[in-house]
Amino acid sequence: KNPVVAVVGATGAVGREMLDTLVRRNFPHSEVRALASSRSAGSKVEFGSKTLTVQELTEDSFVGVDLALFSAGGSTSEKFAPCAVKSGCVVVDNSSAWRMDPAVPLVVPEVNPDDLSWHKGIIANPNCSTIQMVVALKPIHDAARIKRVVVSTYQAVSGTGQKAIVELENQVRQLFNGQESTNSVYPHRIAFNCLPQIDVFLDNEYTKEEMKMVLETKKIMGDDSIRLTATTVRVPVFYGHSESVNIETEKKLTSKEARAILSQAPGVRVLDNPGEKIYPMPILAAGEDETFVGRIREDESIENGLNMFIVADNIRKGAALNAVQIAEVLLERGLLRIA
Numbered sequence: 001k002n003p004v005v006a007v008v009g010a011t012g013a014v015g016r017e018m019l020d021t022l023v024r025r026n027f028p029h030s031e032v033r034a035l036a037s038s039r040s041a042g043s044k045v046e047f048g049s050k051t052l053t054v055q056e057l058t059e060d061s062f063v064g065v066d067l068a069l070f071s072a073g074g075s076t077s078e079k080f081a082p083c084a085v086k087s088g089c090v091v092v093d094n095s096s097a098w099r100m101d102p103a104v105p106l107v108v109p110e111v112n113p114d115d116l117s118w119h120k121g122i123i124a125n126p127n128c129s130t131i132q133m134v135v136a137l138k139p140i141h142d143a144a145r146i147k148r149v150v151v152s153t154y155q156a157v158s159g160t161g162q163k164a165i166v167e168l169e170n171q172v173r174q175l176f177n178g179q180e181s182t183n184s185v186y187p188h189r190i191a192f193n194c195l196p197q198i199d200v201f202l203d204n205e206y207t208k209e210e211m212k213m214v215l216e217t218k219k220i221m222g223d224d225s226i227r228l229t230a231t232t233v234r235v236p237v238f239y240g241h242s243e244s245v246n247i248e249t250e251k252k253l254t255s256k257e258a259r260a261i262l263s264q265a266p267g268v269r270v271l272d273n274p275g276e277k278i279y280p281m282p283i284l285a286a287g288e289d290e291t292f293v294g295r296i297r298e299d300e301s302i303e304n305g306l307n308m309f310i311v312a313d314n315i316r317k318g319a320a321l322n323a324v325q326i327a328e329v330l331l332e333r334g335l336l337r338i339a
C-alpha cells in the first residue's frame, strides 16, 4: 500500500511547494493531508488538479500517517515531530530544530544518501544556502579534497516565508507611490537594499545563518576538517539564492577540470560561458530543480584555489525538492519505517 503523507505547514511558501513537488514527481501516496495552524484550518490548498482542505495540526494528526514533511518553523517541529514519530510516522523536517542533533541524519541526496540508513524517525533537511553549496562542493571534495571555503550569499526573501514576499512587494509599491516604506518582517527596508544579517547574531559576532552553513556543511560532507567561513546577506530578490564561493583544495584543479567534474555531477547544471554572457542568475534558477554553477575560475592569489557562483531555487532545491528527494530515497530503500 502506498504511504499516507502529511505536509505540515501546507499553507506556507515551502509547504505549497512540497505539495506541488509531490505531484510533479508522482510521489506514490494513498492519501495526502494538509496541516497548518488553527488560523488556516478549513481553508483550501491546491494539490495538482485536486484541492485539499487544511486541517489543524494537533498531537493526533499523525495517526495512520507514514510520512510527514514538516515546514512550519522550529518550535512547531520541536513540539510535533516527536508526536509524529510516536505514531510510527517518519518525519522529514525542514526547520533547524533537529539538524545538529547527532542522532538525526542531515541529508542532501546527491551528497550523503547513505546517512538515511541510521535514522530513528526524524531526518533533517539542511539550510537552503547549505544545500545548494554542498551539491557543488561534494564532487570537488571527492576530486581534490577541500581544505577551506569562503562563501558570501545573496539570499532571496522567499527563504523567510510568505510574509517576507509580501513585505518586499509592499515596500516596492510604497516607494513607487512616494510613500514611506514600512517593515515588520526585516529589521530594515529590504526593497532596493541589502541586509548583512540573516537570523540572529550569536556570541561570536556571526549570524545564526552563517554558523548553520559552517556546521551543517561539515556534518553533511562527513568531514570536520573542512574549514569554512560565511557572510550571509538578504537581497531584494523573490526567488533564488546566489552564492560567491571561494574554495581552497589540497590538490590542484584547473578551471577546465573543475568545469568537467561539475558537468558530470548529479543535480548540477554548469552555466558558464562568459563570452556569451552566460552565467547563473536567480531569474534563471527560479522554478528549476538543478543547482546552477558558473563563473568557474582559478583563484590566482593562492596555489590551489577556485572561485565559482552557485545559484538555486531556495524553495525548491533549498527546501521542498530536497525534502521530497529524501522521501523518495527512503521509499526506494525500504527505510520508511522506524527502526
Ligand code: A2P
Pocket: 008, 009, 010, 011, 012, 013, 014, 015, 035, 036, 037, 038, 039, 040, 041, 057, 071, 072, 073, 076, 160, 161, 162, 163
Ligand atoms: P498558517 O498559515 O496556518 O499560519 P511561511 O514560512 O510561508 O510563513 O509558512 C509557515 C507555515 O507554517 C504555514 O503553513 C503556517 O500555517 C504554519 N505554521 C506556523 N505556525 C504553526 C503552528 N503553531 N502550528 C501549525 N502550523 C503552523
